[in-house]
Amino acid sequence: MTVLKKQITEAVAAIRKDSALTPRIGIVLGTGLSGLAEKIDVQTRIAYKDIPHFPDSTVDTHAGELLLGSLAGTPVVAMSGRFHAYEGYTLQQVTFPIRVAKELGIHTLVVSNAAGGLNPQFAAGDLMVITDHINMMGDNPLIGPNDDTLGPRFPDMIEPYSNTLIELAENVALALGIKLQRGVYLACPGPCLETRAEYRFMRTIGADAVGMSTVPEVIVAVHAGIRVLGFSAITDECLPDALKPVDIAKIIATANSIEPLLSDIVIRCIERMEGKDRTA
Numbered sequence: 516m517t518v519l520k521k522q523i524t525e526a527v528a529a530i531r532k533d534s535a536l537t538p539r540i541g542i543v544l545g546t547g548l549s550g551l552a553e554k555i556d557v558q559t560r561i562a563y564k565d566i567p568h569f570p571d572s573t574v575d576t577h578a579g580e581l582l583l584g585s586l587a588g589t590p591v592v593a594m595s596g597r598f599h600a601y602e603g604y605t606l607q608q609v610t611f612p613i614r615v616a617k618e619l620g621i622h623t624l625v626v627s628n629a630a631g632g633l634n635p636q637f638a639a640g641d642l643m644v645i646t647d648h649i650n651m652m653g654d655n656p657l658i659g660p661n662d663d664t665l666g667p668r669f670p671d672m673i674e675p676y677s678n679t680l681i682e683l684a685e686n687v688a689l690a691l692g693i694k695l696q697r698g699v700y701l702a703c704p705g706p707c708l709e710t711r712a713e714y715r716f717m718r719t720i721g722a723d724a725v726g727m728s729t730v731p732e733v734i735v736a737v738h739a740g741i742r743v744l745g746f747s748a749i750t751d752e753c754l755p756d757a758l759k760p761v762d763i764a765k766i767i768a769t770a771n772s773i774e775p776l777l778s779d780i781v782i783r784c785i786e787r788m789e790g791k792d793r794t795a
């Protein structure tokens with residue numbers, strides 16, 4: 516057994532002492548987007564620090580606990596608070612909860628983040644469904660020996676975000692009357708924001724939004740055969756020729772204002788995925 520497999524087994528065993536729930540869907544709540552956690556009918560709440568091999572979350576805006584319960588009648592596991600590379604974690608650590616969620620039973624992952632808008636058609640306050648990504652983290656969580664029981668050595672990235680789920684999200688947004696942008700998310704390691712020259716470059720290479728997360732988790736989800744639905748809350752506009760100084764408090768406030776839209780879409784998507792919504 517590889518070290519990683521052993522660590523996953525130990526984390527799952529610790530969680531199983533508190534909860535017998537088999538989640539079908541995993542949810543990662545991004546910066547300023549933890550409101551969805553309040554909609555979960557939580558059965559068990561476990562602090563990350565009480566789960567073996569889970570790193571401790573260091574960012575104040577992230578609560579740092581695993582929630583097991585049900586959302587829209589479906590068993591889910593939610594990460595309220597995620598780990599970032601800029602906190603000093605390896606990408607293997609950042610993505611460890613995804614491995615654990617897979618072992619707990621998930622087949623689908625819903626990821627969210629706060630991101631800067633690079634597409635000039637986007638405005639702060641918009642919500643975007645992620646259609647694809649660009650990894651500019653300069654790192655990859657799959658570097659190192661591959662455990663073939665967890666996934667293939669060379670995972671195919673032809674469709675990291677499920678086209679079926681993107682279409683579902685777009686249909687749901689239409690039905691709910693929510694404007695939903697679509698686009699490519701580019702991940703940087705952070706923690707500094709990007710320069711004007713970097714924003715110009717990112718836009719040129721095809722990115723619509725930029726942030727400091729999500730891509731490592733999605734790579735591991737793809738490796739593990741989990742289908743992914745991803746959303747970016749566009750919190751600020753990263754237009755190189757009209758750039759304003761970044762205000763982190765404002766970014767978080769904007770993410771908070773987008774959160775109810777995200778919650779509504781995710782809940783309705785889950786209902787439709789699980790066949791519990793027969794209205795459309």
Ligand code: HPA
Binds near residue numbers: 629709725750
């Ligand atoms: N870069 C720019 N703007 C942002 C980011 C980022 O990583 N995250 C949220 N807004």
